[in-house]
Amino acid sequence: MPHHGPSLSDSASVIARLDAESRRFIASSAARRASLELKGASAFTAVTQALIELRADLRIVELSARAIAEEIDHSGIYLAFARAYSTDDVPAPRPEPIDLPVYPGVGDDGQRLLRAIGMCSINETMACSFLELCLEGATVAPIREGLRCVLEDEVRHARIGWACLGSPLVGDAERRLVSDWLMPMLRAQWQGWSDQIATLPEGERAEHGCPSAGAIERASRASVLDLVLPGFARAGVDVSRATAWFERAAEPPTIVARDRT
Ligand SMILES: [Fe+2]
Numbered sequence: 715m716p717h718h719g720p721s722l723s724d725s726a727s728v729i730a731r732l733d734a735e736s737r738r739f740i741a742s743s744a745a746r747r748a749s750l751e752l753k754g755a756s757a758f759t760a761v762t763q764a765l766i767e768l769r770a771d772l773r774i775v776e777l778s779a780r781a782i783a784e785e786i787d788h789s790g791i792y793l794a795f796a797r798a799y800s801t802d803d804v805p806a807p808r809p810e811p812i813d814l815p816v817y818p819g820v821g822d823d824g825q826r827l828l829r830a831i832g833m834c835s836i837n838e839t840m841a842c843s844f845l846e847l848c849l850e851g852a853t854v855a856p857i858r859e860g861l862r863c864v865l866e867d868e869v870r871h872a873r874i875g876w877a878c879l880g881s882p883l884v885g886d887a888e889r890r891l892v893s894d895w896l897m898p899m900l901r902a903q904w905q906g907w908s909d910q911i912a913t914l915p916e917g918e919r920a921e922h923g924c925p926s927a928g929a930i931e932r933a934s935r936a937s938v939l940d941l942v943l944p945g946f947a948r949a950g951v952d953v954s955r956a957t958a959w960f961e962r963a964a965e966p967p968t969i970v971a972r973d974r975t
């Protein structure tokens with residue numbers, strides 16, 4: 715949803731008092747998120763198509779269809795942040811198609827189901843934890859308001875995956891399929907997050923919604939262990955292989971060791 719809370723212009727004096735390096739740091743972080751959110755919109759066009767082809771429940775299809783526009787809104791929220799903090803022009807990102815994951819040897823409906831579940835139950839759940847972390851440190855009112863709007867939507871996006879898992883789309887055979895592919899799906903999503911974290915600039919501006927790379931890495935890890943894996947286990951998916959892999963792969967020092975706080 716477009717947000718109508720405290721406006722960024724109300725915080726113009728707070729922003730104007732910042733040093734140039736902080737403004738650059740926050741603006742570039744926001745611009746990066748604006749383009750990632752737009753990729754989310756592309757992902758949800760594919761998820762929506764997949765859910766229609768699977769003849770998913772109308773309520774699930776609707777959540778996913780709305781998510782396309784919501785991700786575009788999120789991109790706009792971050793673009794506005796970037797423009798408020800940057801002293802230069804910040805161009806709007808352009809929509810682009812994304813490469814969809816392919817699960818070798820899996821039939822068409824299985825591909826559709828795994829894409830929807832990987833995107834929503836894993837990625838969107840991790841996005842919720844990331845936003846909670848950003849909100850925890852943010853003190854600038856319009857930033858908090860924007861982050862809150864985004865978080866509210868991401869919670870629903872994650873629910874699309876969990877709703878699929880609890881729906882008639884998933885019987886015993888599908889639960890086995892998800893069990894077989896959980897580890898590779900998690901590995902791919904974790905890799906995506908790790909690549910993002912690893913390329914973050916050093917430093918943090920938590921009051922402006924930009925936590926450190928180390929804090930993001932810890933929150934992502936906790937999200938997988940405390941929310942994602944238990945969510946799959948509750949849905950009757952076998953999480954043992956994925957859990958064993960994750961505990962090895964995501965040991966704290968592997969990703970970001972430079973700015974532990
Ligand atoms: Fe989003």
Ligand SMILES: [Fe+2]
Pocket residue numbers: 754781785838841867868871
């Ligand atoms: Fe989302």
